[in-house]
Amino acid sequence: MESNKDEALKCLRIAQKHRDAGNFPSARKFCQKSLSLFATPEAERLKESIESAASADSAGPSSSTNTNNGNATTASSSSTETHPSVAGAKRRSDAKVDGTAGGMNGEKREYTAEQLNVVKRVRACKPTDYYGIMGVKKDCEEADIKKAYRKLALALHPDKNGAPGADEAFKMVSKAFQVLSDPQKRAAFDQHGSDPESRFSGMSSSGFSPGFASPSPFAGGFDGEMSPEELFNMFFGGGTGMNGGAFGTSPFGGPMFTASFGPGGFRTTRVHMNGRPRGAPQGETPQARSILTQLLPLIILFAFSFLSMLPDMFATPAVPDPxxxxxxxxxxxxxxxxxxxxxxxxxxxxxxxxxxxxxxxxxxxxxxxxxxxxxxxxxxxxxxxxxxxxxxxxxxxxxxxxxxxxxxxxxxxxxxxxxxxxxxxxxxxxxxxxxxxxxx
Structure with missing residues (x-):
């Protein structure tokens, strides 16, 4: 039954430990128990390995007893080669060549060439190449993503794949599925091409650097979030500075307006006209005419709005129904x-x-x-x-x-x-x- 699979895998690992230690009766016992709980191809191969190792171990001493007494040195070397610890070490070295990898606590994890190829393909992708990791196209449907995940999860699960790097590959696949299966995260990833859960993934690379003063408040382009102080200073002559700084200058030659938002509320400071103090006499300058030209569209807009309200202001109010x-x-x-x-x-x-x-x-x-x-x-x-x-x-x-x-x-x-x-x-x-x- 499927519910006995985990217990069968535990018995299989115990049988591998006993086989490597040369304790073949115990290895045979736990291997048989694993097969009775849940039959797997790994358990069948392990059973054959135990039987062949046990027969080779039992044949070693008999061959040494049939040798001539004069060849004691040869018999001694023969018995040394068939010693359980030596045979176990030889089997461990052969097991790595045959397709097993060391797991946790020294246990052996088997894998096939196909499983190793899947691990290599996934590990070769970039950590944020989620479509490449899943092996699907960018315009695929959600059902295709789920299908690809089920296939890769079965191929890379640590209980089934003992190839080197399988654990890391399985984590990469899980992360890719977590992003692509969520419509909002997938849309953010398609837009930015980075991990949508990263705090820096939503920042645009087209932003401006501190200290750069663009001719227009909107010329630099800014996709990130702005504080109220930065937004206010941008519209009222404070430039596009960060942390309350004023990087731009007003048409009058200095900061026309600065503002700060803090625990004390809204505070304004300094209004300069060509460096002259407030209240000093000043005449019309080209800069003032330039400001008037810039404000002319707003003045016209307010004038049209006022004219549109005139009929309602002087019209006779409607008489309500009885x-x-x-x-x-x-x-x-x-x-x-x-x-x-x-x-x-x-x-x-x-x-x-x-x-x-x-x-x-x-x-x-x-x-x-x-x-x-x-x-x-x-x-x-x-x-x-x-x-x-x-x-x-x-x-x-x-x-x-x-x-x-x-x-x-x-x-x-x-x-x-x-x-x-x-x-x-x-x-x-x-x-x-x-x-x-x-x-x-």
Missing amino acids: WFQFTKTPMYDLERQTGNLHINYYVNSRDFNAHPKIAADLAAGQYRRGSALSRFESNIEQVYTQSLYTQCQRDINKRERRKEAEIGFFGVWADWEKVKKIEAEMFPSCEELKRLGLLK
């Missing part, structure tokens, strides 16, 4: 009927007849579309029908709840005659909507 309601009272004494849905409503006769636009429509004796009277009655019909819709929906919801309560659990003990009576109930609001042709 009050109305749907029941007759001493105040609302005049009964009328809308021209479209023929809904009865009541207004105050004095206020209604005193309305200038409605009075003009009444005097004309025509119900014109788009007139003040038509718009007034259209609003009345909207209020009336909306109220009916709300009440009708409320009554229908109450009826459905009563019906469900009567049916109960799967209608086992339901009184179906009572259920039919509930379904046949009619409501005045819904019937009025049907009469008006607004509900079927």
Whole structure:
């Protein structure tokens, strides 16, 4: 079962340790236990290796006993070659050649040539070449990224791949999937080409360096965030300095305006005109004319805005529509009927007849579309029908709840005659909507 796989891998590692130490009975025992828990190709190969090593170890002493007594030196050397520690060392050296790598605590981790090639391909990519690491195209779909990750994760997982550098390759693949599987991080990576989780990844390389004064506040280009002080100084002559410094100069020959934002709030300092103190006499200069030329578009814009507001300032305020309601009272004494849905409503006769636009429509004796009277009655019909819709929906919801309560659990003990009576109930609001042709 898949749940026994981890335990089987543990037994397999223990069997490898016993085999390397020359303890073949214990190695055979744990290898067999691993196969019984979860059969793997690695366990089968290890079992064959243990059997061959055990047979070679048992054949060593017998060959040494059959030698001549006069060849004691040869027998001694033969028994030395088959000593468990020597045989274990030889097997360890052979294992590296056959495709195993040392893991943690000296354990052996096997790998194939194909797994080694995958590790080499991933390690050859740059750490931020996420598309190259995953082996997908830049315009691929999210499903392709997930498919590539599943394939690489199975090939590079430390429990399955013992090739040198497999752990680092697996981390690179996990990082690439973490970025490319997130739409926001992937968009940021496609835009900047760097790790979106890095604090410097959003900074543009086209920014300006401190001390550079561009002719225009916008000429240098700046994609990063700006502090309120830098933004304020940029627009009001302080240049595009950093940390409150003023790198640009005003047309008058010095800093025209500086500002600072701190614990004390907003503070302004120094207004210089050609180096003269404030209040000193000064005449019109070419620099002043230049400033006036720059401000001319703003002056024209404010002038047009002011002119556009003049009609509203001097126009006669609109007269509000008369009050109305749907029941007759001493105040609302005049009964009328809308021209479209023929809904009865009541207004105050004095206020209604005193309305200038409605009075003009009444005097004309025509119900014109788009007139003040038509718009007034259209609003009345909207209020009336909306109220009916709300009440009708409320009554229908109450009826459905009563019906469900009567049916109960799967209608086992339901009184179906009572259920039919509930379904046949009619409501005045819904019937009025049907009469008006607004509900079927």
